Amino acid sequence: xxxxxxxxxxxxxxxxxxxxxxxxxxxxxxxxxxxxxxxxxxxxxxxxxxxxxxxxxxxxxxxxxxxxxxxxxxxxxxxxxxxxxxxxxxxxxxxxxxxxxxxxxxxxxxxxxxxxxxxxxxxxxxxxxxxxxxxxxxxxxxxxxxxxxxxxxxxxxxxxxxxxxxxxxxxxxx
Numbered sequence: 389x390x391x392x393x394x395x396x397x398x399x400x401x402x403x404x405x406x407x408x409x410x411x412x413x414x415x416x417x418x419x420x421x422x423x424x425x426x427x428x429x430x431x432x433x434x435x436x437x438x439x440x441x442x443x444x445x446x447x448x449x450x451x452x453x454x455x456x457x458x459x460x461x462x463x464x465x466x467x468x469x470x471x472x473x474x475x476x477x478x479x480x481x482x483x484x485x486x487x488x489x490x491x492x493x494x495x496x497x498x499x500x501x502x503x504x505x506x507x508x509x510x511x512x513x514x515x516x517x518x519x520x521x522x523x524x525x526x527x528x529x530x531x532x533x534x535x536x537x538x539x540x541x542x543x544x545x546x547x548x549x550x551x552x553x554x555x556x557x558x559x560x561x562x
Contacts (some may be wrong), residue, residue: 395505397476401534403509404521412500412518413427415541419561421450426562429453429461429468429502444467450562452502454549455480459488467495470556473503473511474549481508502556504545505534525555531536 453468524531534540544555
């Protein structure tokens, strides 16, 4: 990453500190869903073909969705249990979170946002429900600073929100 990208991520981490300290703690849910099937919902070629299948099973599985599909799921009457935020770019907030929050604000109170510390702070700041901030499992500085100083749990995130959603499902024990 470029130095500017690193500094932007550090700035966002500092701005997200209130949710790290006072927000929901994902550790409280660790392994709570052991044995419960999880469905990770991400954007991709099979989404339109298969998303309708979630309607009938949504109460029997843990649904972890990425931000790009949140509004689509809500429009279909499918409320995920968790939604992930990974990217530090403002466009993710503007294109995916803001429209979903404006349309489904009250209904999203039951959805737990799991956000990387580097995400734009508006994501956590405007989220109507619980916010759990996590750090990247494979990033030593995150684990040292955020995990050690602020008790922020590391979650395997990989390089995409879909990878992060899978990491959240595994963290939950699903």
